[in-house]
Amino acid sequence: METTQRSDHQTSADRRRRELLEAADRVVLRDGPGASMNAIAAEAGITKPILYRHFGDKGGLYAALAKRHTDALLASLRAALDAPAERRERVEATLDTYLAAIEARPQVYRFLMHPAEGGPQQPAEAGFDTGRNSIPVLRRMGEELGQVIEERLDLGPGTQQLARMWGHGIVGMMHAAGDWWLGERPCPRAELVRALADLLWGRLAAAGDRVGGPGF
Amino acid sequence: METTQRSDHQTSADRRRRELLEAADRVVLRDGPGASMNAIAAEAGITKPILYRHFGDKGGLYAALAKRHTDALLASLRAALDAPAERRERVEATLDTYLAAIEARPQVYRFLMHPAEGGPQQPAEAGFDTGRNSIPVLRRMGEELGQVIEERLDLGPGTQQLARMWGHGIVGMMHAAGDWWLGERPCPRAELVRALADLLWGRLAAAGDRVGGPGF
DNA sequence: ACTCCGAGTTACCGCTAGTAACATAGCTAG
């Protein structure tokens, strides 16, 4: 019964891992991204070294935790992006999906956008990866959106690079506007969706100058 | 001679403060945002409690440090934005100014975009300010750009809110695209500037569908 | 019965942010 035993063992380890992840999730959602390994271990009913055996270090745990949520968010975004509708509608649906997600679970959002933390010891070796500190979920979203744009649109020569730049740019726009909106709540969601879609549709370039200028 | 004395005292304290800030700057530029108070104090040739007397806590020091760089960056952006030229030219100049800044001093950029750190003790009191963790320099840039847009453009009713949303959105676009570009360096700066300006000019909406779709 | 292996624990290390208590210079008042 080797297979059965090995399978049992595997599932046992996997189940443990999932239990730990769920405990970590609870703590992170309660205490924010500053949750300590001690607190997570306590919530899971065990002690620190077990966490380290399973996840290596805090970064590993956070990465595993972030991957779950990121995958879920990306799946729903992809669904909105792949809907059979006009381009403008799909863009609005995608924006709305993202904003609805961060609105519904702001703690998750906050955790996802704050994973690196720069740890206490940052040995400054590895040659200063300048862009390494970017938020992983944003990078992934940007890459995926860039791919979708490249697949769908005909942008002439240099399509691929243009699509990637746009992907990252649009994701950044969505993120920054969403973050500000989530903090100040100045208007309903639909209004922000419309405003951002309008921005992407070139209304900035089309707008007329103001008549009575700023300095008299 | 009370006034003179007090004045001397003031300038002395201010000079000290500036010296400390410059030392902190050096250390942060060398060690990244994870620079410790001990290291900064050593670089300044003094010990920790003095730093705390001057800046309260690490957040205070970082805020003071960030304010300097943020002010400088905002000033140069404002200059690009206020140039007497066509709108498209000004937008491109502003994008280029930002990208040139982060390209020229990536460590400063990295520090500015990573100030909060969430610290070890995040008491979770104060009711979970959902949006509080946003990067301050981005918020400031978004607000200022929103104001400029509001002053300059005629967007009909609801101009103010629309301008703010656009301000934060555009800044986020610039930031995310710049971050990705700084990490991968896939093309010269001017190309990214053009791509982002094209995006803002509605080329996404105007682009034609690809003929040979993705799935054959 | 003996061994091995994985799960788990206690107890520690080195580091951090931040602070209390003590020491020292220089100026002002009596």
Next chain:
DNA sequence: CTAGCTATGTTACTAGCGGTAACTCGGAGT
């Protein structure tokens, strides 16, 4: 000249963090 006050600086400490070494325990294999 001495007493006191204020600013400036130090040493020595606390509490908590991420991370690890070394030990303990229970159950499978031969």
